[in-house]
Amino acid sequence: MTSNDTAQSAQVRCTVNGQAIERNVESRMLLSDFIRHELGLTGTHVGCEHGVCGACTVLVDGDSARACLMFAAQADGTEIETVESLASGDSLSPVQQAFSDQHGLQCGFCTPGILMSLTACMREAGCNREQMLSAVGGHICRCTGYVGISRAVDQVLAEGAEQDRGTES
Amino acid sequence: MTRSKGKTHQVQAGDSGGNYVGKAVRRKEDDRLLRGLGRYVDDIDPARQLHASVVRSMVANARITNIDVEAARSAPGVHLVLTGRDLGDLNEPLPLLAGHPSLIAAKTQRPLAVDRVRYVGEAVALIVADTRYLAEDAAELISIDYDILDPVVDLGEASSTSAAVHDDVPGNVAGVVTDGVGDPDSVFASAPYTAKLRLSLERTGGMPMETRGVLADWDPRERMLRVWDSTQAPVAIKHGLCRMFGLSSQQVEVIAPDVGGGFGTKIMLFYPEEVLVPFAARALGRPVKWIEDRWEHFVSANQERGQIHDAEVAFDAEGTILAVRTNFVHDTGAYIPYGIAVPANTLTHVLGQYAVKNYAAKATILYTNKPPVSPYRGAGRPHAVFTMERLIRTVAAKLNMEPYEVRLRNLVPADAFPYDVGLTIDAPIRYDSGNYQAGFEKAIHHLDPAGFRKAQEEARARGRYLGMGICAYIESSGPGPYEGCAAKLTDAGTVVLDVATASQGQGHATSFAQIAADSLGAGIDDVVVRGGDSGKVDFGIGTFGSRSLLLAGNAVAVASERLRNKIAAYVSELFECSHDDLEFSEGQVSVKGAPGQSISLAAIAALANAYGYPVDKPLKDDPAVLEKLRERAANVATPPVFTEDGYFGVGQQLFGSGVHAAIVEVDPEVGAVDVQKYVLVHDCGVVVNPTIVEGQVLGGLVQGLGGALLEVLPFDEQGQPQATSFMDFRMPSIEGLPEIILDHVETPSPLNPLGVKGTGEAGAIPVAAVLAEAIEDALSPFNVFIDRMPLLPHQIANLVTQTPQEASIDDSGVVDAKSDEHK
Ligand code: FES
Ligand code: FES
Numbered sequence: 001m002t003s004n005d006t007a008q009s010a011q012v013r014c015t016v017n018g019q020a021i022e023r024n025v026e027s028r029m030l031l032s033d034f035i036r037h038e039l040g041l042t043g044t045h046v047g048c049e050h051g052v053c054g055a056c057t058v059l060v061d062g063d064s065a066r067a068c069l070m071f072a073a074q075a076d077g078t079e080i081e082t083v084e085s086l087a088s089g090d091s092l093s094p095v096q097q098a099f100s101d102q103h104g105l106q107c108g109f110c111t112p113g114i115l116m117s118l119t120a121c122m123r124e125a126g127c128n129r130e131q132m133l134s135a136v137g138g139h140i141c142r143c144t145g146y147v148g149i150s151r152a153v154d155q156v157l158a159e160g161a162e163q164d165r166g167t168e169s
Numbered sequence: 170m171t172r173s174k175g176k177t178h179q180v181q182a183g184d185s186g187g188n189y190v191g192k193a194v195r196r197k198e199d200d201r202l203l204r205g206l207g208r209y210v211d212d213i214d215p216a217r218q219l220h221a222s223v224v225r226s227m228v229a230n231a232r233i234t235n236i237d238v239e240a241a242r243s244a245p246g247v248h249l250v251l252t253g254r255d256l257g258d259l260n261e262p263l264p265l266l267a268g269h270p271s272l273i274a275a276k277t278q279r280p281l282a283v284d285r286v287r288y289v290g291e292a293v294a295l296i297v298a299d300t301r302y303l304a305e306d307a308a309e310l311i312s313i314d315y316d317i318l319d320p321v322v323d324l325g326e327a328s329s330t331s332a333a334v335h336d337d338v339p340g341n342v343a344g345v346v347t348d349g350v351g352d353p354d355s356v357f358a359s360a361p362y363t364a365k366l367r368l369s370l371e372r373t374g375g376m377p378m379e380t381r382g383v384l385a386d387w388d389p390r391e392r393m394l395r396v397w398d399s400t401q402a403p404v405a406i407k408h409g410l411c412r413m414f415g416l417s418s419q420q421v422e423v424i425a426p427d428v429g430g431g432f433g434t435k436i437m438l439f440y441p442e443e444v445l446v447p448f449a450a451r452a453l454g455r456p457v458k459w460i461e462d463r464w465e466h467f468v469s470a471n472q473e474r475g476q477i478h479d480a481e482v483a484f485d486a487e488g489t490i491l492a493v494r495t496n497f498v499h500d501t502g503a504y505i506p507y508g509i510a511v512p513a514n515t516l517t518h519v520l521g522q523y524a525v526k527n528y529a530a531k532a533t534i535l536y537t538n539k540p541p542v543s544p545y546r547g548a549g550r551p552h553a554v555f556t557m558e559r560l561i562r563t564v565a566a567k568l569n570m571e572p573y574e575v576r577l578r579n580l581v582p583a584d585a586f587p588y589d590v591g592l593t594i595d596a597p598i599r600y601d602s603g604n605y606q607a608g609f610e611k612a613i614h615h616l617d618p619a620g621f622r623k624a625q626e627e628a629r630a631r632g633r634y635l636g637m638g639i640c641a642y643i644e645s646s647g648p649g650p651y652e653g654c655a656a657k658l659t660d661a662g663t664v665v666l667d668v669a670t671a672s673q674g675q676g677h678a679t680s681f682a683q684i685a686a687d688s689l690g691a692g693i694d695d696v697v698v699r700g701g702d703s704g705k706v707d708f709g710i711g712t713f714g715s716r717s718l719l720l721a722g723n724a725v726a727v728a729s730e731r732l733r734n735k736i737a738a739y740v741s742e743l744f745e746c747s748h749d750d751l752e753f754s755e756g757q758v759s760v761k762g763a764p765g766q767s768i769s770l771a772a773i774a775a776l777a778n779a780y781g782y783p784v785d786k787p788l789k790d791d792p793a794v795l796e797k798l799r800e801r802a803a804n805v806a807t808p809p810v811f812t813e814d815g816y817f818g819v820g821q822q823l824f825g826s827g828v829h830a831a832i833v834e835v836d837p838e839v840g841a842v843d844v845q846k847y848v849l850v851h852d853c854g855v856v857v858n859p860t861i862v863e864g865q866v867l868g869g870l871v872q873g874l875g876g877a878l879l880e881v882l883p884f885d886e887q888g889q890p891q892a893t894s895f896m897d898f899r900m901p902s903i904e905g906l907p908e909i910i911l912d913h914v915e916t917p918s919p920l921n922p923l924g925v926k927g928t929g930e931a932g933a934i935p936v937a938a939v940l941a942e943a944i945e946d947a948l949s950p951f952n953v954f955i956d957r958m959p960l961l962p963h964q965i966a967n968l969v970t971q972t973p974q975e976a977s978i979d980d981s982g983v984v985d986a987k988s989d990e991h992k
Contacts, residue, residue: 028302042212043205045429047378048463052895055378083205096203100195103860106868107674108202109209109378109429136903140895142378142430143674144864145871145932146903147177 010073017085034072043083054139057113083112098152106143189683193860210382221459222304224294226286229538229888231315240310246303253281267508272344280441287503290468320538320888327535334536350591351527356492360483379429380461385450401436402711407703425701431673473545475500482560492527502541514549558938612828636947639830642935646927651818652720656728658811662771669709671701688729690753715927728815825926827851835947840965844907852914853928869932
């Protein structure tokens, strides 16, 4: 950011994927631009900048949020999670793995946003198929026809059920 | 009826017996994309990068009387403001593709409009600033004075209006294309029955989730232009840029990194920004990036579909189709960058799977004050299928037959291939292989029309309206001339395949690797595909027209085979055996039946270069064999270089085919359509990866469903686009997916070694036709006639309530269906 005397700036102190961040940004900077171009976390995508496609979805204090509808300044004091935080080392998270197993992506542009919405949904107790589909319902995927995504949701649920049985016995 | 909405059943395709080809190999590209490690154009942020914003016309048709850029030039953070005059020769009209003698007035767009704008969204100026925010601020300071002209908006009136898109093009006619076979006029004169329909399809667009984007960098040291472009054709863009900028092919590199969907929209040669951004980067000596926003995509990315057909059919009492004619207008928008490509596809796809001996088609291509038209998934084919299948439904209605019975009666027989259609518009249309009866049998089996008719009757008794439709299509694939591949065995035993085609999600990295892995006996993880980088392969075109697997896939097969032969020659000398004694498997080349006579691909590649691999540590090969290899390498004057090129072209298009069927429920009051079940039976020849093919076909299907029931890009009388955000352009979401059954017929193409045909567009092509038939069938108690697509709920509700039963046919556009008396 250079040479704009009229731009007002704001201070953002937040945690992104567990790391403390402190930056000065132009007040009008979108959170999506902040994450992508200031922090270099380009896994969060931008498909519409008007809150409909869901590609920019991240978690803000655990809730899914559209980063294109927030200013970076509004993220001050929050905890943000992006798609880059999902896998640990070599192993993908269960939702990521299910997308890989079930051909839940083609071009991959919509994918990170969907993964974040599903991740938030799965953290809720008693999350069921309907809730997961309705979480995906807030996203547009133009490639897959949603068929692989819907199978991935089924896989995640089946694994969850399996685990529940495992912990009960 | 039992229902399992949102469930998909795939009947497995045949297995070719290869280790990988024919198997549902997991996509190699997914791990990276799932971790957020994709690399799309806007993810690349080089140091010192500047940002561009395009100033666009806000009016549809006007003379520009003045452009004032002074205030913008001195706005904060602005480095450059360009108008058309600043571009010099570079502002000549952009190239014309698919030109044809029938184009009498071909007009293409200039990178920046100079004295006339012809659609809302046309680029007028470019601003480069420190940030996109500042560039957009400055854009507001540019003032353009217009002398506004009447726009040409309505396609039906485009040839009769006094308004002109181009002052020197009378009637707005860009060209008239005709083709045909037999003698339809005399058949119509004597046929027992004829019917005539007016049918229309409206504009829509591919709408990839990633918008367009271009990043360019000029390196003054190397005198090298590097461009990252969200395009389907990086190599073609590169060659175009070379000519436009007067640079040699060593001085330009165009990379299509990960591309977030294309669907045809991203194969434009050229969009203005693909010229403007490189120009600005060179002028400023700094990287310049332009990322299209969604509004810009709605007003300046190419669109497709608008056509109106006056179509006629002649038939006999048994339902045999004697002749077909269609006279249609095609909306090309303000310019015609793609020549006759889309209307020509329509002309050649109308007859589809049907053996009709007399046919005439005439396409009048008209300019309108709307964004230019170029192919969008289906590319003129959905219009053809819609036209033919609507005619067949009219035949069936007249003869009181099921439409599919009429279809079965007219199919090209399975023993008629190769089948010459008799059309010759570009090159003779010749169906290479197919078994259309088999496709229908499977679709009918899955749909169970007899059972459905009972269910339909029961439902009606309960006041519910169910309907079914079954339609067939063909899909020409693999427009030439060729694609290429360079296959290389590298020192880790990894096979690297460089191809010119880029992937926008089609999984080339996987399918192509499967082909090479089988040929070379390598593991799938040991094959790396690099596509979309013009620096690697110079000859080739791009990804469109369902051509990549067919052309580039076979080029991979050719290059891999040559590489295998080269390796075999080298190893057979080493083991003193003949080629035929060698076996390639699991990354090893071995003499059959001779234990110990075996060497890994890794060792071959490593030790071929005498000093390339002084340490054997990671190699697990027999030390004696390694020693032998090393000795040989040290004593040759010409090292074996394990790189081979392969090219493949067919010289004609190949024809995939399929049958789609649907069961829908329609609520006649609100016009809501619930697609309950959708059956797809398709034939794309040999299937290399069933998972990827399924994804392509079903993705196309859902895009087709959107095109039939949701998506339309309307314009008001002033030519102002009425859909400019995802709020006014609805696309399918995961909710409401039908139960889907996917089945296959496999008639390998005899015209390529892999036996494949393209399949990228198959899913989308017949959907509008199928849904029109099914919705009409559901509403048959109301005697509605569907003459257009898409069909939004209020339009369906209007059909039901506002149409008097008898007059319905006339009102809905059948020009003289009632003159079809028995002669
Ligand atoms: S980019 Fe934020 S919702 Fe589309
Ligand atoms: S995978 Fe391309 S938009 Fe969803």
